Amino acid sequence: MLQNALHPIAVRWTRALCVALLAGLACGVGWAQGMNALPPELLNRLQALAQSGAQAGAPAQARVEVQIGQLDPRLRLAPCTQIQPYLPAGHRMWGRSRIGLRCTDGSARWNVTLPVTVQVYAKALVAAQPLPAGAELTQEHVRLAEIDLAADTGSIFTQFSGLDGRALQRPLAAGEAVRSTDLRQRRWFAAGERVQVLAAGAGYAIASEGQALEAGFEGKDVRVRFENGRTVTGRAVGDRRVEVLL
Template identity: 45%
Template sequence: MFKIFFNPTRQMPTALGLVVVLCFTLSAPTQAVAQADGGKPEFIATTQRWLDNAVSNIRPAGAAPLRMEVAVGELDSRLRLAPCARIEPYIPVGTRLWGKTRLGLRCLEGSAKWNVFLPVTVRAYGLAWVVQGNVAPGAVLTEADAIEAEVDWAEEASPIVSNASQWVGQVASRALATGQAVRQGMIKPAQVFQAGTQVRVVAQGAGFQVTSDGQALSAGVVGQAARVRMDNGRVMSGVVLDGRTVRLEL
């Protein structure tokens, strides 16, 4: 009988992206490990239960509870693992329980210590905004470009954009097709003015605010920096607030 050992103080992921800072190398034991029905090692079923529990509380920021599913793959058929009385699962450094990933398994009590990696696929189903119709690169997204539908949030590494206000008015950074979930890597802020545009400059400091006019020396994108020449000829840099306003922090 195999036992799965779990130390909750260092192994259980409590949020998306948590990783464990332990990693061991793969050993090469030669003895055969006991097999359960179907030819799989007995500890695979216990590992499945451990993973189901580990992902049950994963919830990306801003997301409603997701329906989590975990599919455990198979070990390399060429491996011959020595019998082990206590096996510890762990998350390898640089990985997370999200999408196509892997889980480490190491023998703590056995005739030969071993360490292997088990392929795992984590799926996280929930509502998200999904593109309807084709959207050309550079097109400004409107509310009509996406509808809500259930998708696998973990299908791609780029985070889902869950709030419509965060993508409506943004620009498609590449061609988008029907059925794609709206993700951060697909959109970028829209340009709201060109170089040479007359803009209003709002200078803010401790307890005061001054407004003046200036000329943009670079294109303006909401939330990003733009250079402005003031009426006195001085060149300043500030953050673009909207189609004609740049804020300077003094």
């Protein structure tokens, strides 16, 4: 992933999960599915749980907004006085997601999920004007604006250095975020060019040169032939550079 792209941080995720566990303690409120709305106490805990989960992968100054949905009306749940909200495993609290609800009062035993929509607002680079597919980005093409990071997949950018010289693989509307998934892969070298090959293993690294047998695109495997005729497969990692892990 590019250095200037924002991405989830494992340490912050772990910390947020700890907060989420505290927020998800059982709610001592009575509730039955036939009620028109969830009790305020339960809604507050759901909001706190979703907020902590969303902030785990968000920039420090991001603004998080949570919209709590409704249970499937086809469910028939028994009344419950102890409801415990929790984060289902594998569900990221960005965009459209779900929060779990389980009854733990001993008389009724049910476990369901509730839809939530989470928006995470922060500043990122967006298209300053409509841009066609194939456009090679310059600083005049982008500007900083607040966007919903959770609205789409792909990493966003906060500094132009991560976009310099990159080309779009699809058109962008004015104000639309520039994401890693919108960019064409860099071609680091062409077939037949001389490339530097770095072979790395446990405690050592060896550098050599060879001829690329195919074009080297960013992050893709490519075959390289040395002067002695030996062929290796490595990953294109930079301008005329190939990395082989042994």
